[in-house]
Amino acid sequence: MWPYLHLGxxxxxxPGLLWLVGLWLGLEAxxxxxxxxxxxxxxxxxxVLWALGGGxxxxxxxxxxxxxxxxxxxxxSLLALNPQTLEPTIGGLAALLVAVAYGQRHRLPLRPTxxxxxxxxLVLAFFGxxxxxxxxxxxxxxxTLPWGIELWGARRHPTQFYDALLTxxxxxxxxxxxQHPRGDGAGFLQAVGGLAAIRLFTEAFRxxxxxxxxxxxxAQVMAAAVLLAVVxxxxxxxxxxxxxTPQGKGDxxxxxxxx
Amino acid sequence: xxAPLKFRFPAAxxxxxxxxxxxxxxxxxxxxxxxxxxxxxxxxxxxxxxxxFSAPDFTLPTVQGDPIALHNLxxxxxxxxxxxxxxxxxxxxxxxxQRVYADQHDQGLEILAVTVENSPAALQAYAQQHGLxxxxxxxxQAQVSRRYRVQATPSTYFIDRRGVIxxxxxxxxxxxxxxxxxxxxxxxxxx
Numbered sequence: 001m002w003p004y005l006h007l008g009x010x011x012x013x014x015p016g017l018l019w020l021v022g023l024w025l026g027l028e029a030x031x032x033x034x035x036x037x038x039x040x041x042x043x044x045x046x047x048v049l050w051a052l053g054g055g056x057x058x059x060x061x062x063x064x065x066x067x068x069x070x071x072x073x074x075x076x077s078l079l080a081l082n083p084q085t086l087e088p089t090i091g092g093l094a095a096l097l098v099a100v101a102y103g104q105r106h107r108l109p110l111r112p113t114x115x116x117x118x119x120x121x122l123v124l125a126f127f128g129x130x131x132x133x134x135x136x137x138x139x140x141x142x143x144t145l146p147w148g149i150e151l152w153g154a155r156r157h158p159t160q161f162y163d164a165l166l167t168x169x170x171x172x173x174x175x176x177x178x179q180h181p182r183g184d185g186a187g188f189l190q191a192v193g194g195l196a197a198i199r200l201f202t203e204a205f206r207x208x209x210x211x212x213x214x215x216x217x218x219a220q221v222m223a224a225a226v227l228l229a230v231v232x233x234x235x236x237x238x239x240x241x242x243x244x245t246p247q248g249k250g251d252x253x254x255x256x257x258x259x
Numbered sequence: 260x261x262a263p264l265k266f267r268f269p270a271a272x273x274x275x276x277x278x279x280x281x282x283x284x285x286x287x288x289x290x291x292x293x294x295x296x297x298x299x300x301x302x303x304x305x306x307x308x309x310x311x312f313s314a315p316d317f318t319l320p321t322v323q324g325d326p327i328a329l330h331n332l333x334x335x336x337x338x339x340x341x342x343x344x345x346x347x348x349x350x351x352x353x354x355x356x357q358r359v360y361a362d363q364h365d366q367g368l369e370i371l372a373v374t375v376e377n378s379p380a381a382l383q384a385y386a387q388q389h390g391l392x393x394x395x396x397x398x399x400q401a402q403v404s405r406r407y408r409v410q411a412t413p414s415t416y417f418i419d420r421r422g423v424i425x426x427x428x429x430x431x432x433x434x435x436x437x438x439x440x441x442x443x444x445x446x447x448x449x450x
């Protein structure tokens with residue numbers, strides 16, 4: 001693991017930098033896909049940034065509500081730059097709500113927008129896996145396999161690299177498969193289903209899984225549920241084509257959607 | 260030569276669709292059952308400087324020369340802070356650590372501030388100047404810093420009553436609410 005990037009006297013946290021690069025490149029990929037789908041890349045970027053901002057604010061407030069005494073004694077801590085005082089579930093839900101509100105206000109069509117975001121999700125997931133490799137998070141079980149890596153006192157499955165490689169392969173496949181995206185949401189479902197399948201597979205080699213009873217891994221159960229939802233929904237979205245937009249019904253080659 | 264096989268997703272609501280869904284469900288359940296996590300071994304997690312592992316043990320002298328061993332603090336909540344006098348963020352979070360220590364020490368909180376600076380007199384003067392009452396430990400050979408893989412200061416480890424690292428915070432300064440919330444959570448856990 002390489003948690004720091006040393007630049008002279010400066011020691012920069014590499015995982016944080018990788019997440020930022022992932023966000024930036026993910027936004028770039030989503031913006032390009034939006035252009036292919038005749039959506040406004042600028043609006044898509046704004047939607048993501050608003051969602052991020054709203055998510056961070058809600059995550060901090062959610063954490064403060066969980067520990068009111070700590071924040072009443074030090075109210076300025078609400079503004080501190082500590083990611084450890086964020087409540088991720090509340091933040092994620094708030095980000096989703098803000099994105100939906102922004103999309104409705106600017107009349108972004110749902111399924112084409114999701115299709116545009118799909119490569120961005122994958123790019124972010126790829127850099128997230130690299131960030132985990134850098135910090136040593138999401139580490140694997142001990143193994144005797146020759147490609148095991150020394151980490152946290154044992155030779156372990158390099159699960160972070162399993163995730164990174166499989167996500168990169170999924171991204172390349174999806175990018176080639178959607179050279180002419182239809183905007184029917186199929187690309188988004190492929191990305192989400194692919195990520196769920198990857199998690200279902202690689203979680204099996206993790207050494208830090210949260211478990212339900214009997215050693216059943218929580219992340220695998222959730223990934224399986226998402227994968228099954230995708231398999232159920234995919235042909236319905238695929239067959240109905242792109243949804244109607246103010247500019248007319250879209251399918252094979254959508255027209256400008258939000259000029 | 261036969262044409263390459265190409266997967267065609269079954270039509271919505273067809274028997275093929277239902278069959279595919281069931282096949283995926285069965286495969287997923289089988290994989291989940293096959294790859295269940297092994298039961299945790301006896302004696303707790305092995306030592307490693309990261310969340311979920313036992314905090315690596317050490318014994319270091321305070322600036323007054325009294326040795327403090329981490330294993331002797333089992334049953335207490337320990338905040339292990341690696342710092343340096345020349346480090347700005349470290350200095351910024353010291354008053355926070357002192358306030359929390361003053362409030363929670365009686366409830367079972369220990370704060371250990373470890374530095375590689377081998378100048379007890381200067382460190383004692385620093386502690387007096389900033390009103391620090393928690394132990395300042397000297398890691399003159401940097402052995403403990405290496406064992407905890409400290410590459411930058413401040414680095415802070417929140418250790419529970421069983422001696423397991425629960426959170427690691429790299430960099431700083433930590434907000435007071437951050438320290439209080441983590442300590443509060445750990446103090447509420449039964450010894």
